[in-house]
Each structure stands twice: as C-alpha cells, then as structure tokens.
Amino acid sequence: MTEIEYDVVVIGAGAIGENVADRAVQGGMRTVIIESELVGGECSYWACMPSKALLRSAALVRTARDVDGAKQAVTGDLDVAAVLRRRDKVTRHWKDDGQVEWLNGANIDLVRGHARLAGPKRVEVTAPDGSVTTITAAHAVAVCTGSAALLPDIPGLAEADPWTSRDATSVQEVPSSLAIIGGGVVAVEMATAYAGFGVEVTVIARSGLLTKNEPFAGELVQQSLEDLGASVTIGASPTRVRRDEGTGQVTIELDDGTSVTADEVLVATGRVPVTIDLGLETIGLTPGDWLPTDDSLRVLGADGGVFDGAGEDAWLYAAGDVTHRALLTHQGKYDARIAGDAIAARANGRTLSLTPWSTHAATADHAAVPQVTFTDPEVASVGLSAAEAERAGIRTRVVDYDISWVAGATIASDKYVGRARMVVDEDRRVLVGATFVGLDVGELLHSATIAVVGEVTIDRLWHAVPSYPTLSEVWLRLLEAYGRPTE
Numbered sequence: 348m349t350e351i352e353y354d355v356v357v358i359g360a361g362a363i364g365e366n367v368a369d370r371a372v373q374g375g376m377r378t379v380i381i382e383s384e385l386v387g388g389e390c391s392y393w394a395c396m397p398s399k400a401l402l403r404s405a406a407l408v409r410t411a412r413d414v415d416g417a418k419q420a421v422t423g424d425l426d427v428a429a430v431l432r433r434r435d436k437v438t439r440h441w442k443d444d445g446q447v448e449w450l451n452g453a454n455i456d457l458v459r460g461h462a463r464l465a466g467p468k469r470v471e472v473t474a475p476d477g478s479v480t481t482i483t484a485a486h487a488v489a490v491c492t493g494s495a496a497l498l499p500d501i502p503g504l505a506e507a508d509p510w511t512s513r514d515a516t517s518v519q520e521v522p523s524s525l526a527i528i529g530g531g532v533v534a535v536e537m538a539t540a541y542a543g544f545g546v547e548v549t550v551i552a553r554s555g556l557l558t559k560n561e562p563f564a565g566e567l568v569q570q571s572l573e574d575l576g577a578s579v580t581i582g583a584s585p586t587r588v589r590r591d592e593g594t595g596q597v598t599i600e601l602d603d604g605t606s607v608t609a610d611e612v613l614v615a616t617g618r619v620p621v622t623i624d625l626g627l628e629t630i631g632l633t634p635g636d637w638l639p640t641d642d643s644l645r646v647l648g649a650d651g652g653v654f655d656g657a658g659e660d661a662w663l664y665a666a667g668d669v670t671h672r673a674l675l676t677h678q679g680k681y682d683a684r685i686a687g688d689a690i691a692a693r694a695n696g697r698t699l700s701l702t703p704w705s706t707h708a709a710t711a712d713h714a715a716v717p718q719v720t721f722t723d724p725e726v727a728s729v730g731l732s733a734a735e736a737e738r739a740g741i742r743t744r745v746v747d748y749d750i751s752w753v754a755g756a757t758i759a760s761d762k763y764v765g766r767a768r769m770v771v772d773e774d775r776r777v778l779v780g781a782t783f784v785g786l787d788v789g790e791l792l793h794s795a796t797i798a799v800v801g802e803v804t805i806d807r808l809w810h811a812v813p814s815y816p817t818l819s820e821v822w823l824r825l826l827e828a829y830g831r832p833t834e
C-alpha cells in the first residue's frame with residue numbers, strides 16, 4: 348500500500364470537483380483529485396452536453412421552418428445519424444484526454460480509482476488494478492461525487508432493464524418508440540429530443556410537467572410536445588412494468604387502468620446522491636445520504652452544525668449535486684469556487700465572514716438560481732416563482748407579458764409563442780424572480796439574474812434600456828405593465 352499526503356483531496360473529477368481543485372491550487376494548496384470514471388463527470392459525457400447536442404439540430408430546423416424565406420430552404424428530413432455523430436464529437440467519444448490535459452495545466456494531480464474515506468482526513472483509493480493508495484489531507488477533503496438516476500420502487504421496473512439519462516444521452520440506435528416516466532427537466536428535454544427524431548414518445552407525468560416552474564411553463568411545453576407528435580399523460584402513476592420476452596417491448600401499467608407500450612422506457616424521476624460506497628460510516632456519517640453544507644460548503648453533521656467542529660478545524664467539504672443545494676452544473680461550479688477558496692483561506696489561518704453575498708458565502712443558492720430547460724420553447728427562470736415567493740411570506744406583485752407581442756419576437760419567428768413573468772417584492776421594490784418561456788429566451792436569462800442578485804430596484808430598471816428590436820424589450824413591456832413611477 349502506498350501512502351501520500353496532500354493539502355487538499357478532492358473526490359470526484361466532475362465539473363464541480365475540477366473547480367474546487369482549481370481554486371484550492373490557486374490558493375497555494377497542493378491538491379489531488381480522484382476519479383473512478385471519466386474526468387469531466389456526468390455533465391460532459393452523459394448529461395448537459397450530449398443532451399443539448401441531441402436537441403440542437405431539430406430545434407434549428409424547426410426555427411427555420413417557422414421563418415418564411417428560410418422554410419423554403421428546408422427541403423429534407425433531420426439526419427438523425429449525423430446528429431448522433433455530432434453528439435459523439437461533443438462528448439469527445441467518451442474520452443477524457445482533453446480534460447486530463449486541463450488538470451495538468453492547472454497543476455492538479457490526478458489519481459484514478461475509487462475513493463473511500465478511511466477515517467478523518469484519510470482517503471483510500473482502489474485503482475483499477477486493485478492496488479490501494481492511502482492519501483492523507485493536511486487540510487481538507489472535498490466530496491464532489493455527484494448524483495445518479497433514481498429508480499423508483501415500481502414492481503418490475505428494475506427487471507425491465509429501463510433506460511436512465513445515461514442511456515438516453517449516449518444512445519447509438521434510436522428506438523421507434525420511447526415511454527418516459529417523469530415530468531421534470533430530464534423528461535421534457537429528452538421527450539423533445541426524441542420526438543424531434545421522429546420517435547413515438549409518451550410522457551407519463553404523475554403531477555404535470557416542470558412543476559417547479561411557473562405553471563405556464565409546463566403548459567406551453569406540453570402543447571409543444573403534443574405539436575411534435577408526443578403523447579403526454581398527466582395524473583397517472585405507473586404501478587407495474589414488464590418487458591415482453593417475445594417482442595422485447597416494455598409495457599407500463601398505470602393506476603388509471605390504462606397502459607403504455609414502447610420499445611424502451613426512460614426513467615427520469617430525479618436523482619440520488621453518490622455516497623453509498625464512500626466510507627462515510629468511518630467518520631460517523633450515513634452512507635447513501637445527501638451531504639448538506641453551510642454556505643462555505645462545509646459538510647453539516649446530524650445535529651445541523653458544521654461536521655467535526657466549525658472554524659479552521661473543519662476538514663470535510665462537499666460541492667455539486669451531492670450536496671442537494673442546486674443540481675445544476677453552473678450553480679455547482681459557483682459553490683465549488685467558494686469551497687476551494689474557503690479551504691485555502693482557512694488553511695492560511697483566516698476567519699471567514701459568511702454574511703450574505705460575501706466572497707465565501709454561496710448566497711445565490713438561496714435567492715437566485717438560474718436554470719434553462721432546453722425544450723421548444725425554452726424555459727428560463729431565476730429566483731422564486733410566484734408561488735414560492737408567496738410561501739416565503741413576501742408581499743409580491745406578479746406581472747405577466749406575452750413575449751410574442753415584442754418586436755424582437757416578430758423578427759425571430761413567424762410563429763413566436765412565449766410568455767414572461769416577473770415577481771416583485773413590493774416592500775423592497777426589487778425583483779425576486781423571473782421566468783421567460785419562448786424561442787431563444789435562454790440567452791435573456793442572465794439579465795434577470797443580474798437584476799435579482801444586484802437587487803436592482805424597479806425604478807432603476809427603467810434606466811436599463813433594451814435594444815430595439817430584440818427579445819430583451821420584454822423587460823420594457825413588463826415594466827410598463829407594472830406601471831411607471833411618477834415621482
């Protein structure tokens with residue numbers, strides 16, 4: 348057994364682990380990162396990047412078909428094989444050489460293998476050849492092991508060999524029909540992608556589509572999925588699943604007495620933390636649990652306090668999906684930068700302020716998480732929905748606007764469908780949430796994120812003039828609908 352020591356040990360080289368390690372190195376820490384699969388993690392190979400590559404080509408064709416003059420140029424069908432080849436390129440054919448090169452350039456050492464905690468500040472790594480290396484962390488261990496697809500306990504489901512998001516994003520042969528269990532982000536994005544390929548798609552969503560968003564988001568996405576030829580079943584739950592040995596097809600029985608049969612079934616019902624085989628029991632934590640953290644990303648113990656003591660001595664950090672703060676790459680990377688900086692600062696003896704919006708406090712996780720769902724229309728949101736703001740006890744005013752009435756929308760498409768909502772905290776006269784649904788609204792979102800994070804007052808927003816004729820003019824329309832100040 349080999350024994351080595353570093354200042355910081357990062358477990359998991361997904362986008363989030365990479366960023367923790369990078370900031371720790373920049374803070375002067377000798378840092379090692381441990382990875383059991385591919386450097387780059389889920390986002391690069393089985394999540395964000397391949398899913399968006401699968402969506403992009405058909406979305407472009409649809410956009411062109413909705414613009415006279417361009418539509419005449421679209422004379423053929425989508426080339427699905429070419430879409431898959433482009434996706435293969437985007438995922439670098441599931442090889443991580445490029446990301447390993449980046450680690451080298453960033454002075455982050457890489458150890459390949461499966462890491463398990465073996466007591467405080469000790470990590471044992473089992474390499475693919477079975478050899479074991481023990482790594483001691485002088486200052487901190489950061490757990491960035493991500494999440495995996497949750498398989499609900501539906502009788503017959505596991506035996507029916509269902510697809511998870513990994514299968515849907517790495518598909519090499521597109522099935523003729525696909526049933527999707529779930530109505531969240533993975534479900535609607537994959538439904539849009541596969542419907543775009545001409546696959547017969549059925550979405551089984553027990554409580555509606557995109558229910559964490561404003562209600563109009565799910566409604567507009569459902570309409571568009573149906574326009575693409577998909578079926579959407581709302582309100583029914585699967586009770587049993589079986590794969591027919593003869594036809595190879597899967598049948599999903601629902602609690603309303605109906606059933607859905609398809610070549611494959613994709614389970615898109617949420618995520619579980621990757622903490623089962625991580626040695627958490629060796630330090631008194633529970634395998635299989637999420638790892639909640641404070642705002643500087645120190646893991647919390649069962650009592651809700653910082654695990655193993657607050658301040659400089661705390662040595663266990665976590666970032667990314669495994670914390671359950673916000674299961675998004677960009678938000679995890681934001682947390683990762685804070686974690687890496689906080690580790691280095693505390694190792695250098697600094698006491699950190701965790702007041703909201705300070706350098707080492709991940710305040711945006713509570714107030715301003717942006718997310719774009721790449722359906723057709725896109726759904727882009729930040730901060731609180733109207734319902735969430737109300738539940739939080741904020742005195743709100745909600746303003747809606749039909750984006751198709753904006754001049755920029757007239758130019759963008761002959762068939763623009765979209766809607767915008769801003770949620771205003773009436774006491775502070777600032778925006779606490781915004782949602783845009785429509786073509787290309789993803790690129791509009793950052794303006795709202797800046798307004799929410801910056802706590803820009805409604806009165807000041809009148810001085811942020813959107814260019815004509817862009818979609819951003821929806822801001823002006825929302826302000827007009829809210830009412831112009833007269834003082």
Ligand SMILES: Cc1cc2nc3c(=O)[nH]c(=O)nc-3n(C[C@H](O)[C@H](O)[C@H](O)COP(=O)(O)OP(=O)(O)OC[C@H]3O[C@@H](n4cnc5c(N)ncnc54)[C@H](O)[C@@H]3O)c2cc1C
Nearest residue numbers: 359361363383388389394395462492493667668674675676
């Ligand atoms: C289909 C899909 C599409 C998505 N699209 C988007 C999107 O468009 N935008 C967005 O922001 N988010 C998206 N997400 C969410 C995003 O993928 C995750 O938030 C992100 O990948 C989390 O990164 P992470 O580094 O925390 O975890 P991961 O990327 O899962 O990385 C964890 C790494 O740790 C390694 N590991 C785990 N355990 C060990 C161990 N014991 N020893 C060594 N290594 C270990 C794993 O092999 C893995 O490489 C999507 C998710 C899915 C499922």
Ligand SMILES: NC(=O)c1ccc[n+]([C@@H]2O[C@H](COP(=O)([O-])OP(=O)(O)OC[C@H]3O[C@@H](n4cnc5c(N)ncnc54)[C@H](O)[C@@H]3O)[C@@H](O)[C@H]2O)c1
Nearest residue numbers: 499529530531532533534553615616617674675719720721
């Ligand atoms: N574009 C993006 O930003 C993007 C894209 C994909 C995924 N993601 C991230 O990945 C995470 C996982 O996405 P997801 O879609 O798997 O989860 P989700 O939490 O968004 O949706 C889960 C869905 O499954 C349903 N469900 C749960 N248990 C069920 C059961 N037993 N039977 C039937 N339905 C059930 C829920 O009602 C919900 O509709 C999300 O939190 C999201 O942040 C982000």
